[in-house]
Amino acid sequence: MADGLRKGLTSYGDAGFSLFLRKAFIKAMGYSDDALNRPIVGITNTYSDYNPCHGNVPQIIEAVKRGVMLSGAMPFVFPTISIAESFAHPTSMYLRNLMAMDTEEMIRAQPMDAVIVIGGCDKTLPAQIMAAVSADLPTVVIPVGPMVVGHHKGEVLGACTDCRRLWGKYRAGEIDDVEIEAVNGRLAPSVGTCMVMGTASTMACVTEALGLSLPMSATIPAPHAERFRLAEASGRVAAEMAKTKGPKPREILTPSALRNAQIVMQAIGGSTNGLIHLTAIANRSPHKIDLAAFDKLGREVPVLVDLKPSGEHYMEHFHHAGGVPKLMAQLGDLLDLDAKTITGQTLREIVAGAEEVPGQDAIRSKANPIKAEGAIAILHGNLAPRGAVIKQSAASPKLLQHTGRAVVFESVEDMTLRVDDPALDVTADDVLVLRNAGPKGAPGMPEAGYLPIPKKLARAGVKDMVRISDARMSGTAFGTIVLHITPESAVGGPLALVRNGDMIRLDVAKRSIDLLVDDAELEKRRAAQAAAGTPDWAKRGYAQLFNQTILQADEGCDFDFMRAEGK
Known part of the structure; x- marks a missing residue:
């Protein structure tokens, strides 16, 4: 099987010429033959001036490239669509499948032996994982991480649970124009995703539970140095995967892994959006999400993470309490701890290394849950x-x-x-x-x-x-x-x-x-x-494709032809 720069040659009817031409043009970037003979790790760039959630992506990319090169592989960064929740019209969900198609096709079209996808804002991680499962190239997922908390009049604030709570007070006349404007400047004090258990945090935790990202990747705050050290470590892992050609996403996404993700989603007080996204991800594999089974887990799995909007804390508190590994330790035998991860470790090995933080109250035990039933x-x-x-x-x-x-x-x-x-x-x-x-x-x-x-x-x-x-x-x-x-x-x-x-x-x-x-x-x-007829908004282009092929919520809102088995 061809690898590195020889992989997926452009079709000119002469493979030798295709490689000759590819090398001639890429050398215009200043690369040496030594660099071009290494295994290649593709790295998605989802930075955009419209996307403050992804504001740290340039720093993450630099750290990833460092990790890849320290491990003897060659990093190649390539752009994809960037979706920012509050800047996407009519809604970010309208564009999720487009991002999944864009990412999948760029992974397929360009030579790479492994890929690192970097995302965070609500629909980007689902889109990237959907793409990764369909392309089935060794993949490491790096969430961008949550913002740090804000403060207002001695109160800790978090976007966007407190956005909604305080806007409700403003609508009710309890807060005036001056105060709501002050709040507006304090809700999002750094780049990164919402620091409550919104969809972005939910999907980051689900990704870690699936074994597609490194331990602690879901919770490290976006501006922290630890986030960039994790990115470097992710680059090292991806370089090894590029050399060994695995594991691939479909090897990781077993029924046990998908069940683990559902358990974690219930235990964190996860976003309802997470169920749509996990369903779409599963449908890109040979497996499915059974809604009845998911509901049964909801009756059996308590909410253990004390985080807004179900509880009181924020993502950085969850992180400092031990993050997803500590949560999985508390869940114990509810999970299949023998499930494999991209690092080669099992969840059991990761849980064994979970930090014990004396006095922390962000991650509860099963004997002392936030809620007796799941989210x-x-x-x-x-x-x-x-x-x-x-x-x-x-x-x-x-x-x-x-x-x-x-x-x-x-x-x-x-x-x-x-x-x-x-x-x-x-x-x-x-x-x-x-x-x-x-x-x-x-x-x-x-x-x-x-x-x-x-x-x-x-x-x-x-x-x-x-x-x-x-x-x-x-x-x-x-x-x-x-x-x-x-x-x-x-x-x-x-x-x-x-x-x-x-x-x-x-x-x-x-x-x-x-x-x-x-x-x-x-x-x-x-x-x-x-x-019902065809609405005016769906007369042409992507809108027409969307209208003709979009599935319902119980099927993940993917396009009908994008599931594993096609249409």
Whole structure:
């Protein structure tokens, strides 16, 4: 098998000429024959001026290159798409699959014996791992790491749980314009991803649990020197993988590894987005995520990490308490500790080396959990025949069993226009319903599931309500919020049939979400629905590809032709 610079020669009909031409042009970069005869480690560059989450990527790349060269291989950096959560229109999820395709094709197109992917902001790690599993080249994943915490009036702040909490106070009139502007400058005091257990932190922990990154890679703060030492060590590992041609991602992503990742996701109070991403990753392999099995784990695995939005601490506290290795030590025999990692170590060996930190309270024992059950529950019912999710660890206990009157918003735009209308007929006991916010309906399944409390209720002191939608929610958010209702309303799901005033019953203990309207009436409403056509936004280009091929949330929102078996 060809390797190094001889791998994947451009087709000119003459292999000798292809290599001659490749070497002639790459020598224009000043490389020697000695350098060009080494195994090659490709390194993705996801830096962008639009992406503060990835602000430390240039330093990470330099450290990675150092590690690769110290181990006798040759680093080659190449750019891919960079997705920043708050700068992506209409939503970062709309672009995740494009980034996965871009990354996969660049890995395939360019000569490399191993690859290092560097990412962090919510959709980048999932996209890169999806690509890595499909390309199946030896891969090391480096998360960019979380921000350090901010401070305001003696209070510790974290983006973006405290963004939402303090914005809620501002909407309720408890904070004035001057103070909210001061807060705005203190929520994100460094580069890196959100320092709470949002989607970025969730996916970094999941990546470490899968064995695709080095121990402690999920939690080291982005600006810390330790982050760059880890990058150098990752470069060394990738160089060895380039020489030995393995292990490859599909060797690491066994059913046991995927189960371990699900257990860790439950135990950290992970983002509901993590389930969509892990499903998409699994679907790029020969394996699947079973929602019923995931929910069963949720009943068996307690939340052990005391981190916002489910608890009180932040990612740097989790790190200093021992990080994912210490969490896995506490989980013990719930995990398959014989699962292999990219370093050649098993999780058992990594857990054996976990740091013991006297007095730390960020990582609890199974005997003293934050929550007795895991973070995420899977719901079914006549509103969600193929499932819905709720982050029960971040919900109000008193609302986990609730029946209320539906207040329906037809779209994100409709909600934006009407939710604060003083004339809106709404009470604290009602259920806010948002539809046409799913993968096709929005498009791109925006993080609009965190419907704001109507201003007149917020100013009356209401902090939470039951809210349901076919949208997603940021992992940094909190509240009694049912998400990912599948099938979505835009493809004829039952959510499209809900009317103002209908009664909806949520019962998390029974794992149910139901519209209390009889079947005959629902059939009558369904018959009256107009057939869905191609929306204007999907007439051409990537938008048309997205609209025609996007899968539902229970299938990972990947494109139907990108799964392991194709379309």
